Amino acid sequence: MAIYEVRPNAQSYGHEIGVLLIACSNPFPPGDVGNAWTYNFPVLYETVYDVTIDSLINEGDRSMGGSVIAAAKKLRDYGVKAITSDCGYMLLFQKEVAAALDIPVMLSSLLQLPFIASTLAPHASIGVICANRQRLVPSLIEEAYPVQSRPLHIAGLEDAPAFRHAILDEKGALDSEAVEREVVERAVKLVDEHPEIGAILLECSNLPPYAAAVQHATGRHVFDFITMINYMQAAGRRTPFTGGY
Known part of the structure; x- marks a missing residue:
């Protein structure tokens, strides 16, 4: 029998990828980064409420970097193995978030x-x-x-x-x-x-x-986004090969 220990700050367990969501009201059909049915593994979402479509895409505002880092660290503390986002323009924060964490970050x-x-x-x-x-x-x-x-x-x-x-x-x-x-x-x-x-x-x-x-x-x-996320998830959850020889 395995012994499981509490992870500080975790409210749930077993999530492979953490997804930073920008604050928006878009529908997320299957296939979208924001729809959990898109994946064959558990994901965990965290919204960065002061990053919006307007501030990110239209204004290119980098001033919310601290909020993005805080949300990413929250997902890390929950136990995710890598962190992504739901907007390619989150590339604005890629370097500073990657520098602040000790797990892979792929925001765009x-x-x-x-x-x-x-x-x-x-x-x-x-x-x-x-x-x-x-x-x-x-x-x-x-x-x-x-x-x-x-x-x-x-x-x-x-x-x-x-x-x-x-x-x-x-x-x-x-x-x-x-x-x-x-x-x-x-x-x-x-x-x-x-x-x-x-x-x-x-x-x-x-x-x-x-x-x-x-x-x-x-x-x-x-x-x-999905080819990138699936690639990173596979690299972080390798399993032994089996079969005949």
Whole structure:
């Protein structure tokens, strides 16, 4: 029989990944980072109430770093093995949160850019679909992808009516079929204009539900928050191999 000891401050146990949520009122369908059914392992959520869509995406405000660190430490104390977020623009806080914790931190899907680039042929580029193209400025991208060995071709969804209604304007309802059409249209247009694109990255945590449709329409590998989270979870929970020889 094992002996289990109380973990200080923990209210529940067994969570693999901690997710920092920004304060928003978006619906989270299955596949979204904010829906626990997306995962094959337990996750734990913590909202950072002073980080909003407006302050993060529109203003790029870094002043809430202390609140983000406090929320991340709370999740760590609950026993999670790694911490992520539900917005790619949380990359603003990646370095300071990672420096403050002793477990892996992956606050943005954009952190996958160097890995994606390393897998592609020398002539290939990367397509990125994001929530707001105007706010995905070069200085922010450089925090995830400082040595840009592959060009990026970026399309935003800030002018896509269904996406904007549900996500950026937080109107409370999401038409998933309409949003899927908008995301696929952006992806197909990117590939048509830049056929050398070898892979596509979905920046926004609300976009993984449409990754399969994007892949079907473009024939490219599609990366997003969920590919990153699953990769990190697998690395932190290795199991012995069994089978015949």
